[in-house]
Amino acid sequence: MPESAANCLCLFRRILTALLVCWQGRTNVNTELADIGIIGAGQLARMMHQAAIPLGIRVRILAGSRSESAAQVAPDVVLGSPDDPVAVANFAQTCRVVTFDHELVEVEKLERVDLPAAHWCPSPAVMRVSQSKRLQRECFTRLGLPLPRFCLSSSEGERAAFIKKVGFPLMVKADRGGYDGRGVWKAEDTAEFNQIIEALASRNTLPILEERVDIDRELAILVVRNPSGAESVYPLVQTVQSDGILRELIAPAPESSSLVAEAGAIALTLARALEVDGILAVELFQSKGKLLVNEIASRPHNSGHYTIEGCETSQFEQHLRASLDWPLGATAMISPVAVTVNLIGRGQPALDQWRLKDALAVKGVHIHVYGKEPRVGRKIGHVTALGYQTNEVLARARIAASILNED
């Protein structure tokens, strides 16, 4: 063998060794079984990791990149796409329990993953319902829960009959893929209605027709349940939305004493019927004084961020405890009023620490930033304040939020 080739081989062996050492260094945290794997690395995963630290729960995160919200703050990150069934399957094999940062995972792919040692939290069956407005409406109806009248039929005749019954304006909703106001349209007349239906025909989603109800206000309630069947309900809260995005939250919902029992019963009925593991968020309308179920989400939810400082056990800690089938924590509020104001991106420059510093000068606010670029309509953080009097607490949280959200 010529000398140059021998030298090359020697160098090659050395580099291979270095490469192996380096590779082992990168992956050493991943060889042990994690307690909880989280698919997706958004702010929910970030806040779950934060809640896992004091309990010594080993969290592993499947992230698209190391710059994602949760991947910035957690050590045990596996790179891979939540849409890639092979990546999800390999990831799931290394975790005792697998949960989700968001609901946009394809259930069919999950079901094909063989999980002998782990379990999904929530189950693919629950995920399927929480991903589908159609299945939700069928479920609410089957359970006898109050909800706006709707029509799932694709027959023109049945649709016309429904429209005749409920009249315009009419809501049209996409079965899947809608969140933060996406996938919902209001039709004022037949022309608009036909336009929406035509546009939807090109997408692979079934339109749902729904009566437009007069909404006094929107409410939400969280319930948590573990595989052993322990369950606990959080306070009923009021949410303030605009453009379909949750902007503000008041806990407990003011003047809601007559609604609390019914809201709690609705949430428990759903959690039990679906056999939910973990947090279930139920969004409600208050219409002419009555409750109507709007939709559900089977994971920690934006309407529960106030629980981090406002309740004895945060929704994130509670979700982890429920996922592992551990005893649930108390859900009582630790102050008379808690308020959360969301920070919504408006395409302004990324949040710098000068603004954070100014916002922290507002006493009695808890600031959470998610480490995300402030793209328009994107949730980039939230501010929670506690206190005694709703208007005062809300004003305080709004001041801090407005400083953080400046252009």
Added chain:
Amino acid sequence: MPESAANCLCLFRRILTALLVCWQGRTNVNTELADIGIIGAGQLARMMHQAAIPLGIRVRILAGSRSESAAQVAPDVVLGSPDDPVAVANFAQTCRVVTFDHELVEVEKLERVDLPAAHWCPSPAVMRVSQSKRLQRECFTRLGLPLPRFCLSSSEGERAAFIKKVGFPLMVKADRGGYDGRGVWKAEDTAEFNQIIEALASRNTLPILEERVDIDRELAILVVRNPSGAESVYPLVQTVQSDGILRELIAPAPESSSLVAEAGAIALTLARALEVDGILAVELFQSKGKLLVNEIASRPHNSGHYTIEGCETSQFEQHLRASLDWPLGATAMISPVAVTVNLIGRGQPALDQWRLKDALAVKGVHIHVYGKEPRVGRKIGHVTALGYQTNEVLARARIAASILNED
């Protein structure tokens, strides 16, 4: 060039590329300037990281190994010894502010590190005082603070005169290196005293002679100060020690209204005189109803763990805010009583999740485990409970702690 050599070179180039990508992947988090670097990776660093997440503060940790408490939960870990001046210097260059998980860093080494862009928090001058019982006593005396009588002299005649004045039993303390009860001895008579002095002569530490005061109870108070001079005092708390280790803490200290103002004034006097940046913990004796200063620590402190759930701003968040010269948070308690019970290792097997699960069945407790092996005398976690009535809250926390601390 022969074909085999050309192939080798091609392979070599590919491997080199893979190696580079891999290497960049490992180090990409470390090339940016961190907001705060923490020297040491114990539980204080772990809880600082937890507090940093919501504020988006980028923390970097200098750890001896990836299995250390804070390195288990944080992504940005640099391996190196806090005793190695080169490792510390290189680490410090990559951070805006450098703070400490413990005080056992050699100040002389820190002072040799050239830090053009960053600053130490606290400063080496403050570290020097908090590492030395001698310098602390000189400082307390200079500031006119009340403290037990002491003798720093190495002259036999002066020592004899001091012993004649205060009598036996007598406390002998090592100048440096003492914590959790180490470095403190009680001499009942001259024979024991001579024995201790002889044993200390072989170590490189100056013995301090101190009168033995009748201690009604031990107290502690935290104060926080930022480089701009903003300052804030936490409530006065009662600590219960045994074998020199903090076992339990009650906040606020019961029946302490007559002492609060003086304790706060002592803490502020010290923080201002030393120009402390960050948290300063002041340990006090209550002796015959009067306060005496015992010692100080210039970092988040075991006597402040109750602040995580019990106060509007935890000592960890506060320390980070002060380090970055950000506005300080409110220090008020959010419940009438908070209690912390420490988990102290007794050489039992490592804490398993079955015990954690059982302890979590106790409602209204906040469990913090540090991911450390339960070596004898080592702090491995703590339990905090909030409520209205001290005995009830203490009993609740003790039940959870006893489950966690079982053999």
